[in-house]
Amino acid sequence: LRGELLAAIDAATALDALEAVRVQALGKQGAITGLLKTLGKLTPEERQEQGPRIHGLREAVTEALATAKAAMEQAALDARLASETVDMTLPVDGVAPGSVHPVSQVMDELAEIFADLGFAVATGPEVEDDWHNFTALNIPETHPARAMHDTFYLAGAHERPMVLRTHTSPVQIRTMTSSKPPIRIIAPGRVYRSDSDATHTPMFHQIEGLVIDKGITLGHLKWTLETFLKAFFERDDIVLRLRPSYFPFTEPSAEVDVGFTWKDGKRVIGGSGDAPGGGWMEVLGSGMVHRRVIEACGLDPDEWQGFAFGTGVDRLAMLKYGMDDLRPFFDGDLRWLKHYGFSA
Ligand code: PHE
Numbered sequence: 001l002r003g004e005l006l007a008a009i010d011a012a013t014a015l016d017a018l019e020a021v022r023v024q025a026l027g028k029q030g031a032i033t034g035l036l037k038t039l040g041k042l043t044p045e046e047r048q049e050q051g052p053r054i055h056g057l058r059e060a061v062t063e064a065l066a067t068a069k070a071a072m073e074q075a076a077l078d079a080r081l082a083s084e085t086v087d088m089t090l091p092v093d094g095v096a097p098g099s100v101h102p103v104s105q106v107m108d109e110l111a112e113i114f115a116d117l118g119f120a121v122a123t124g125p126e127v128e129d130d131w132h133n134f135t136a137l138n139i140p141e142t143h144p145a146r147a148m149h150d151t152f153y154l155a156g157a158h159e160r161p162m163v164l165r166t167h168t169s170p171v172q173i174r175t176m177t178s179s180k181p182p183i184r185i186i187a188p189g190r191v192y193r194s195d196s197d198a199t200h201t202p203m204f205h206q207i208e209g210l211v212i213d214k215g216i217t218l219g220h221l222k223w224t225l226e227t228f229l230k231a232f233f234e235r236d237d238i239v240l241r242l243r244p245s246y247f248p249f250t251e252p253s254a255e256v257d258v259g260f261t262w263k264d265g266k267r268v269i270g271g272s273g274d275a276p277g278g279g280w281m282e283v284l285g286s287g288m289v290h291r292r293v294i295e296a297c298g299l300d301p302d303e304w305q306g307f308a309f310g311t312g313v314d315r316l317a318m319l320k321y322g323m324d325d326l327r328p329f330f331d332g333d334l335r336w337l338k339h340y341g342f343s344a
Pocket residue numbers: 166167168169208247250285286287308309310311
């Protein structure tokens with residue numbers, strides 16, 4: 001019986017075959033169970049002789065079953081591990097590659113355009129103190145512009161009140177206080193205002209421009225903006241209109257409009273906005289840097305003059321790509337990115 005059972009265990013190639021052997025040997029009607037039952041009917045002498053043999057048989061078979069079962073489970077696990085191996089070096093298929101976000105693409109493009117004009121890229125912190133964001137820019141504490149900016153203030157005690165910068169203009173201050181003129185920089189980055197609708201999001205992007213040198217005039221400003229907008233919109237027929245305006249940190253100040261015409265229900269940048277069927281669209285704030293700002297940075301305004309401009313990067317992207325809602329920029333929706341050709 002022993003040889004028979006051990007051979008059956010050996011021959012079993014699957015768990016259910018092994019289970020059949022177990023039932024056959026150790027189940028209620030099993031052969032070994034049957035033998036164990038006979039022990040009670042034996043004489044003490046016979047039991048002493050048969051008992052150890054039968055128990056020994058049961059142990060041997062139980063052990064063989066356990067060993068065979070463990071081996072089978074190990075083999076099954078090995079097979080599963082082998083079949084589920086992931087080769088990290090294989091190329092992934094079916095997953096679209098990532099792409100640079102349209103806002104980042106536009107910022108890169110702007111940095112390239114201005115690099116050609118000799119502008120370096122400057123940066124500043126998004127958590128800014130109110131001196132850099134307002135005071136040094138000639139926006140004193142009582143100035144209504146502070147309220148107009150829908151500023152996010154940081155809670156807690158700080159030496160100076162801290163804000164999420166409401167524009168990139170504080171980078172003008174940081175640049176003028178940390179480096180000597182002549183200065184030619186652009187400063188792209190995130191800015192924050194507590195405002196939200198189709199064309200306003202609490203976080204958006206601006207790009208600032210600053211030139212400080214000797215004998216800088218509005219003419220330099222206009223030429224720079226014209227050259228930049230022609231390169232950005234990839235059109236030679238860009239027409240600018242400078243409208244007198246007001247910013248505390250520039251004097252005189254001008255808002256800059258570009259002419260456009262309607263085509264298939266969409267605005268197409270180019271041409272004079274005064275042409276039949278045309279219009280003007282505001283794209284920039286700008287002006288000659290206010291003497292008080294130059295002074296606040298420790299420079300002599302009689303020696304150094306310059307111009308500054310600022311514009312919304314997201315807005316420029318919307319104009320260039322014919323988008324009418326700002327919010328999808330920050331939704332991370334692949335369908336939208338694909339629709340505008342920004343994702344594979
Ligand atoms: N900082 C201004 C704004 O956010 C834009 C601006 C920058 C205007 C530089 C003039 C000069 O609206």
